Amino acid sequence: MNFFKSQDVARKNTLLLVTLFSLAIISLVILTNILVMVVFGYIDSNTISTETFNDQFDWPTFLLVGAAVTSIIVFGSLYKIMSLSGGGARVAEMMDAELIVEDSGDINKQKILNVVEEMAIASGTPVPPVYLLDEDGINAFAAGYKASDAVIGITRGAIEKLSREQLQGVIAHEFSHVFNGDMRLNIRLIGILHGITIIGIIGYYLLRTTGRSSSRRSKNDGAAAILALGAGLFVIGYAGTFFGNVIKAAVSRQREFLADASAIQFTRNPDGIAGALKRIGGNASGSLMENAHTSEISHTLFSQGISTFLSGIFSTHPPLANRIQRIDPHWDGKFDFTREEKPDEKEYDSTDTTDTKNEDKTAAVLTALAASMNVNAITSHTGQASVEHLNYSHTLISSIPDILKNAAHEPCGARALIYFLVLDTETNLRQQQLQHLMAYADPGAYRETVKLSLNMNTVENEFRLPLVDMALSSLRQLSKKQYQLFKENLDILITMDKKISLSEWMIQKIVTHHLDRIFKQKQRRAKENLTLSKTKKSCCILLSLLSHSGKQQGIDKQRAFDLGNAELGNFDIELLDKNKLNLNDLNQALEELVRLKPLHKPKLLKACVACITADRITTITEAELFRAIADTLDCPMPPLVV
DSSP: OOHHHHHHHHHHHHHHHHHHHHHHHHHHHHHHHHHHHHHTTSSOTTTOOTTTHHHHOOHHHHHHHHHHHHHHHHHHHHHHHHHTTTTHHHHHHHTTOEEOOTTOSOHHHHHHHHHHHHHHHHHTSOOOOEEEEOOSSOOEEEESSSGGGOEEEEEHHHHHHSOHHHHHHHHHHHHHHHHTTHHHHHHHHHHHHHHHHHHHHHHHHHHHHHHHHHHTOSOOTTHHHHHHHHHHHHHHHHHHHHHHHHHHHHHHHHHHHHHHHHHHHHHSOHHHHHHHHHHHHHSTTTTOOOOTTHHHHGGGBSSOOSOOTTHHHHOSSOOHHHHHHHHOTTOOSOOOOOOOOOOOTTTTOTTOOTTOOOTTHHHHHHHHHHHHOSHHHHHHHTTOOOHHHHHHHHHHHHHSOHHHHHHHTSHHHHHHHHHHHTOOSSHHHHHHHHHHHHHHSOHHHHHHHHHHHHHOSOOOHHHHHHHHHHHHHHHTTSOHHHHHHHHHHHHHHHHTTSOOOHHHHHHHHHHHHHHHHHHTOSOOOOOSOBOGGGOHHHHHHHHHHHHHHSOOSSSOHHHHHHHHHHHHTOOSOOOOOGGGOOHHHHHHHHHHHTTBOGGGHHHHHHHHHHHHTTTSOOOHHHHHHHHHHHHHTTOOOOOSOO
8 A cells, every 4th residue: 555545544544533433422422311311310210111211211301411421522532632732742741751862872762763863864754753661561652643743752671672673663663654644543543532531530530529528428418319420420431441442443453564564665674573573572561561641542552552351352453473474474483582682882873884885876876866756656655665765864874974963963953954054155145144143043053053164065965855854853842932033044044145046945845844833833734635626726836846947958848847737637737937936836836735635646746757857867956856845745755766
């Protein structure tokens, strides 16, 4: 299943979730009504029969109780979902997880940071922050609404007990949840389950408060009825838990098999994820976690995080043995009882340059781009990183100068890095830009920008987008006020020369596209429900800009535009004059196009590629422009290598 079909399936699973949620509400409404009718005497349990039911049943009360129960469940769910509106970081905080930072001095922490960074760059997504859960069990999770606000959580047991290739398998599994659209579904599921179980919480509260107050009085004045109601609601709460577990199992299990398969496709190393699962089976704590909130996020975990009654029915994950056998059909049934993986500093050093020397790297990359930038390959590449991308990512990160990588790994340096990437090459203008930063930017960010500009003149084109992706994780640690100042300074630096280059636009667009969501700089965008036929104007703007931006050799701009339009289905659109195009129009077009239904986006991406490759020559700049556009359409595009 490719990226777009997975996204579409995730949308359909949301409908399944709503259906199951509605059935759970109906069931709880009926159970609560029966309880209220019996406890408060609307129905005489001694004389009730099928003949007398209609006479005794009070429909106005039924409707009133039904409305109350539905409101409590719905508002409880919405409250929980709103409390997690900050994305994956809120889930990590709920689990009392610790943000892992660079230069912590812990080789195991550095190991997981290196693995996640390589995976993200290979996938064409922002590098997510990594959180450590102080648990002995081997487990992990990915949480968030989109790649923009995703985080990776991993247990201490997983970092200490898994080898690097096993960690790669686990992290690849979690990245597949990002690509497959599972994260948004999972957060909604957390909220829905909270709403379903809130009836039981109310019952428990009634039992405690009424029991205490009635024990202090000789006359209960109806306290017995309230106690009975509380006890009944508490029991109904178990019914809510039952429905919640059924919903989690129904939605989660097949997605886990899909994530396992995607992880193997990513790493092309079934031994990695299979080895991790075997080590879980041999670990004393398995994958179980002790945190009180584990049950709320159990469906988001890499492996079963809690022990459940009737685990065969309620388990959110397929049995461990079944997952291993699907990956390794020749498995002998023996688990791995190795207690701890011995760290090897060289193994986890991201700056290790073994096998990364390549005197003709630029020529090799260009050749690879020409081979991979073709219309038919784009759909299979989107959200589908491979071992070649992973190897290229390792090579690329190792080749980036340390001064740039170090800057990307902490908030002050990350701001300076983005500032540096948009500094002009003309000396006088660069000095004006630096003077502006000295006057208005954070002093530390200004000093770091000067340091970078004194040590380097330019940054190679193939390093620019990966550096931005690396910096985004650090930039997410800014306060809202710091981000607003950073964003204003970035806009000023870019427009100081009265024009915006495509390179500058790419950096600005990716930064704001991902971070505006984090810092809520714009309203939540509309649902993905547009079709291509409803976005002709936006398609025309995008294809016109791509046709004019490249140096087409041997063909004219109109031919490039026509090739792109043919991929759309030959819409009634015409190539716009270059002088009538501006980047504001492009931004507005992309804001609309990001709302396309998942299965309509492949045609648009193919049309973009057709424009860029019309002359059968692809430059790194053209390829990175395409990746930036794909990124703003929420279609992660790995580095275009084979």
